[in-house]
Every structure is written in structure tokens, then in C-alpha cells.
Amino acid sequence: MMKLSIKSTLAESNFRTADHSPSVAAVNRIAFVIILFLIFGSSVVAQGVKFEDTPYKQLLQQATVKKMPVFYFIHASWCPHCQKMQSDVFPDAQLGMFMNSHFISASRDGESGEGKAIMHKYQLNSFPSFIVLDGAGTLLYSFGGEFKIDTFLKELQTALTPEKQFPYLESQFNSDVSNSDKALAYIMALRKARMDASAAAKKYLATQEEKQLVNAVNWKIIANGVNDIDSREFQYVLSHQDEFAAVASKERVNRKIKNIVTELLRPFTESLDTTGYVKARPLAKSIHLRNTDSLVFNYDKVIWERTKNWAAYEKTIREGQEFIWDNPVALKEVALVFQDNYSASESLEFGLKLVVRSVELKDSFDGNLIAARIAKKLGNFDRARYFAEKARTYAKIVNFSTSEPDELLKSLN
Structure with a gap:
């Protein structure tokens, strides 16, 4: 994809088409820079994103006064994706002009001080994370990961659209919890923010009879919002895999089944919680599918090796050597x-x-x-x-x- 970065000189290949006339994209990009230059002056054009050192509460006060949202970039020193954003994306002049004119921006280390508190307050669990807040501290939009400049700019434009923000999506959902389109829009926003969508999914799916579950929209809601193996909806997926494969695909159905086992067992293997793992494991085994049994075998292998329970490790290998x-x-x-x-x-x-x-x-x-x-x-x-x-x-x-x-x-x- 073409980057939106504006350099002091543009490469001929980026500026002209095969017949040596300026490309539409190049003309639009230059026009955008000229307009912003005329509005904000050369000092704005020369810089990338301006990050404020102002504390959280004062940033919110500024947001109220200026009627602009606050943008937070939450990062970690060891995160290569964060480093890529810092070196390749935020210094870009065009992105800087857009963000500096539409947001009050701040950058924080999510593992210390104010950044750590923001991670906890807004339920952030990965790096890099990006959140947009209003002057009251309400979460308007959240997303994460490494981006190219053009796709990052598109996300920011979406973040400024009221109909795409959490308060609107949540109010629309709660106004009619049986509406599948409203439910899906809210759940997908939660998923993009890497937040738990299970409560919203449960609320919507409670309005659906079993015979209504098998359709494309409901599959997306189940795939993105159901993480309880014992739930009525997941058990229905297990017993009607072919029907769901017809509205999604066999690969997507298999992936969902494996993902729900992963979401159940992986936290215990990462925390080395053998007691919790032993309690959760029978639920994963209850699915009775070879690919999930293989997955459980791998988690068994990992947790017993990491906890140096060699008796359990050998028992696991002997019983599951077929895998x-x-x-x-x-x-x-x-x-x-x-x-x-x-x-x-x-x-x-x-x-x-x-x-x-x-x-x-x-x-x-x-x-x-x-x-x-x-x-x-x-x-x-x-x-x-x-x-x-x-x-x-x-x-x-x-x-x-x-x-x-x-x-x-x-x-x-």
C-alpha cells in the first residue's frame, strides 16, 4: 500500500503515471498538504504527531475547552510493533497535520506510572493500544496493533465518526437488543478494541431461539462473542457444524472450536495455575473432536513441562503419542x-x-x-x-x- 508520508521531494515513480502525467493520488496528496499549510502554517507541516506530556486530568480539561478528543498511544519499551509506530508512522508530516488538528495526543508507557493506570482503567491488554476519549474520560474508540500510515489515518477518521463510537453503538444496541445488525456492530467494535464481547453477545443471543441461530449474522456474533464451552450457543454449533459451515465455512467453524479451547486453557498454562488447569481441562475434553484433543495434548505437555511435573508429563506423552x-x-x-x-x-x-x-x-x-x-x-x-x-x-x-x-x-x- 502507498504510504501517505510527504517528503521534501517526491519520487518520480510516486508522482507520475506511466504516461508521465501526475497521478490522481499524488495531486490529492499535494493539495491536502497545501491546504493544511495555508491553514496552519509551515510549522505544522514540518512536524509529525505532537505528543503532550500533560497529565491525564489536565488533558481531559483541555479536551473540554478545545472541543477535541484525546488520543492516547500506549506502548511498551520491548514492543517491536510500538517501536515501528514510533519510527515510521508518528513522524509522518501528513499524519501529524491531521492528528494535531483533530486530537490532543499523548504517549505513555503502559507498564509504569500513568500509562499503567490507563491500561487498567480502559481494560487494555496488549501493545500497542490506541484509545480516543472525550473530555469526560469516556472511551469513544479503541484499537491496537501495528499499522501503515494510510490504514492508521483511516482508523483515526473512523474514530471521529460519532456513529462508530462506543457511546452511540452501545446505546443503539441497548435500545433493541434483539436487533442482530446493532448487536453485531457493537460486538465487532468491542472485538476491535480487544475487549470482552461476551456479555453483549449473551444479551442478544438470549433473544434468539435455537432454530434462529444458523444464519450468517448470528454466526459472526457467536464467533466473536461466545467463549463459554458450556453455553447453549456453542453446544449448538458443535451439534450442527455442517449447517454453520454452510453459512460461514468449515475452516471458520473449526477455527472457532479450537479458539474456544485455547481461550479456556492458555491462561492457566501462562500463569502455571495447575489447579485451575486441571479443573478446566475436562470441559475442553468434552468436545470429543480429534483436533481439540490434539490441542489439549499440547497444552498438557506445556504446563507439565513448565511446572516440572515429570510424572504428569510422561503420562501425557504416553497417552497422547499418536498426536x-x-x-x-x-x-x-x-x-x-x-x-x-x-x-x-x-x-x-x-x-x-x-x-x-x-x-x-x-x-x-x-x-x-x-x-x-x-x-x-x-x-x-x-x-x-x-x-x-x-x-x-x-x-x-x-x-x-x-x-x-x-x-x-x-x-x-
Whole structure:
């Protein structure tokens, strides 16, 4: 996509069409700059977005006096998408002219001070986040992510449209909660803001009988607003997958089913809450589909490895090895865990079986090395030498260092 950035000189390829006449886009862009130059002067044209250091409450007071909304850019020092916005988007002259004339802008670190408080107040949970507020501190619009200049400008223009703002969308929805179009518009705005849309979806779907659920609009509402596996609507999706696939697609239905399991289990794996995970897991397993069972297996694997519950980890792998049996990389990764964390012969034999299967599927340097090390731990030196030699041969073929297999072979003599 073409950037809206205005440079002191425009590249010929951007300014002219194939017949050497100025392109419509180029003419419009230059006209826009000239108009703003005449209105605001050269000092405005020369700069990008002007961010105020003024505290939150004073910014809201300024917004009331100037009758302009407040725009907040919430970022984190480690966030590459935030850095990209700071280096490539906000310095743009045309974007600066638009924002400086329509918003009072501020930039805050979302992990400290006022920025952290704003994250909490407006339920922001990712970086970068962008919010637009009125003088009363009411959230008008919210979105997030990394943008190109032109798409970012379009979002800002939408943010200034009253019919696209939260107060209007919410009031319209609440005026007729059975109206699917109003419900969808409000729910999609919440989703764009990365906010929980489940309460609105639940409120609307309560007005729908089961036989009314299967249509394109209701599918979008379910897909974006339902995250409870036990809910009537999700259970209806499970038992009528073909019907919903006809109004959406099989891929979208499968993705929704997997996403709802992810939303259920991932928070527990990230927080290492094994108690919560054990309680939630049966709900995910109750779906009884292979792709969700595979997903649960992966979450089982992650949480037991991270919490170093090696008994539970081995039980998980033994019961779910079918999900990795044809994946040489996954088999090798699991075998490495067995190499590093198990000493019982039965466990090591199982780990060896997995890595041998891996190198049978796809020969590899590290796979042979893992097999050699596990065989050594088992005291099976002949087999250890066999795999160490295989690792050494593989290394020579692909020009890897042979130091590791050489050292291992030396220890086996």
C-alpha cells in the first residue's frame, strides 16, 4: 500500500503515471498538504504527531475547552510493533497535520506510572493500544496493533465518526437488543478494541431461539462473542457444524472450536495455575473432536513441562503419542525432555523409542545425538556408539562441527 508520508521531494515513480502525467493520488496528496499549510502554517507541516506530556486530568480539561478528543498511544519499551509506530508512522508530516488538528495526543508507557493506570482503567491488554476519549474520560474508540500510515489515518477518521463510537453503538444496541445488525456492530467494535464481547453477545443471543441461530449474522456474533464451552450457543454449533459451515465455512467453524479451547486453557498454562488447569481441562475434553484433543495434548505437555511435573508429563506423552508420532520435530523435542529429566530405565526406553522414530522419519544430527545420549544413560554403549557415529557422519555431510559426537564417542571407549 502507498504510504501517505510527504517528503521534501517526491519520487518520480510516486508522482507520475506511466504516461508521465501526475497521478490522481499524488495531486490529492499535494493539495491536502497545501491546504493544511495555508491553514496552519509551515510549522505544522514540518512536524509529525505532537505528543503532550500533560497529565491525564489536565488533558481531559483541555479536551473540554478545545472541543477535541484525546488520543492516547500506549506502548511498551520491548514492543517491536510500538517501536515501528514510533519510527515510521508518528513522524509522518501528513499524519501529524491531521492528528494535531483533530486530537490532543499523548504517549505513555503502559507498564509504569500513568500509562499503567490507563491500561487498567480502559481494560487494555496488549501493545500497542490506541484509545480516543472525550473530555469526560469516556472511551469513544479503541484499537491496537501495528499499522501503515494510510490504514492508521483511516482508523483515526473512523474514530471521529460519532456513529462508530462506543457511546452511540452501545446505546443503539441497548435500545433493541434483539436487533442482530446493532448487536453485531457493537460486538465487532468491542472485538476491535480487544475487549470482552461476551456479555453483549449473551444479551442478544438470549433473544434468539435455537432454530434462529444458523444464519450468517448470528454466526459472526457467536464467533466473536461466545467463549463459554458450556453455553447453549456453542453446544449448538458443535451439534450442527455442517449447517454453520454452510453459512460461514468449515475452516471458520473449526477455527472457532479450537479458539474456544485455547481461550479456556492458555491462561492457566501462562500463569502455571495447575489447579485451575486441571479443573478446566475436562470441559475442553468434552468436545470429543480429534483436533481439540490434539490441542489439549499440547497444552498438557506445556504446563507439565513448565511446572516440572515429570510424572504428569510422561503420562501425557504416553497417552497422547499418536498426536506426535508422525512429526519428527515434535518427537525429537519430547525425547530431549526425557534425556534431560528422566533417569528411570522405563522412561528412558520410551524416550529412546520416540527419538528413533524421529530419525527414521527424518534423519538429523541432533536426533542421532539425543538417541546416543539416552542410550548411554541406559548403559547400552553399543547402541550409543551407533547413534553417535550416525551423528558424526551427518555432521560431516552438512559441514557441522563434529566436536559433540567426537566427545561422546571418546566417553564411550
